[in-house]
Amino acid sequence: MIKPIMKDAMFLRLKSEPAGRADLQIAYDLEDTLHAHRDECVGMAANMIGSRKRMIIVSLGLMDLVMLNPEITAKSGPYETEEGCLSLPGTRKTMRYEKITVRFQDTEMKWQTREFSGMPAEIIQHECDHLEGVLI
Numbered sequence: 839m840i841k842p843i844m845k846d847a848m849f850l851r852l853k854s855e856p857a858g859r860a861d862l863q864i865a866y867d868l869e870d871t872l873h874a875h876r877d878e879c880v881g882m883a884a885n886m887i888g889s890r891k892r893m894i895i896v897s898l899g900l901m902d903l904v905m906l907n908p909e910i911t912a913k914s915g916p917y918e919t920e921e922g923c924l925s926l927p928g929t930r931k932t933m934r935y936e937k938i939t940v941r942f943q944d945t946e947m948k949w950q951t952r953e954f955s956g957m958p959a960e961i962i963q964h965e966c967d968h969l970e971g972v973l974i
Contacts, residue, residue, distance in 0.1 A: 839868075839870055839932075840867075840870045840871050840874045841852055841870075841871050841887035841888060842887070843875070843887065843925055844885060844886050844887060844888050844925055845925050845926070847926070847973060849885065849888075849954030850868065850886075850925055850968065850971065850972040850973055851860070851888055851950070851973060852885070852892055852971050853890075853969070853970055853971045854883070854884065854890060854892045854893075854969040855890055856907055856948075857884070857889070857892045857907055857934070857943075858929075860885075860905075860945055860954065861889075861891045862892055862945060863904075863966065864884050864887075864889045864891055864967040865893060865895070865904045865906070865945050867889075867897040868882050868884060868887060868893065869895060871886075871887050872895050872897065874897060874898075875924060878924060880896070880897040880961050881897060881961040881962070881964060881967065882898045882924070884966055885969070886924065891906075892906065892907045892969050893906050893916075893964075894908055894962070894965035894966065894968070894969070896958060896961045896962055896965065897961070898958055904944070905940065905943070905944075906923070906945070906947070907942060907943050908940050908941070908943045908965075908966055909940065909942070910938050910939070910962070910966055911939045911940065911941050912938065912939035912942055913935035913938045914935060914936065914938075915935055915937055915964075916933055916934070916935055916936075917933070917934060917935070917936060918931060918932070918933055918934075919931070919932060919934050919960065920921070921964055921974050923974060925973075926973060927930050930974055931938070932964075932972075934959070934960050934963050935959065935963065936955065936959065937954070937955045937959060938954055938962060938963065939952070939953050939954075940952060940953075940954060940962060949959060951968060957967045
């Protein structure tokens with residue numbers, strides 16, 4: 839189901855809680871909502887659709903990847919960039935890393951560890967900030 843985009847900064851500043859099997863409907867809602875905003879958005883965190891669960895979705899070009907309980911375990915190649923967010927007006931400068939390693943659960947609740955670089959890495963970092971209540 840396509841959900842409205844949360845724009846309440848007070849809500850977005852709250853830390854997210856672990857996601858579990860009972861929260862998988864949120865993953866489907868993230869997919870539907872990202873598809874509805876494809877022209878202006880490349881990733882979302884669950885709090886952007888009103889859920890405080892540790893779940894994100896990232897566009898990887900031809901496919902989207904849902905991550906439950908993502909944790910960035912390694913990062914290298916810092917750089918400064920400017921990002922916008924569907925939940926907040928304007929853009930803001932921030933520090934990101936060119937390469938990251940992420941440990942997460944997939945929608946079958948299996949743990950995976952994957953490396954990302956470039957734009958997918960930047961998107962994941964942005965969405966993981968959302969899970970911590972950091973607004974960029």
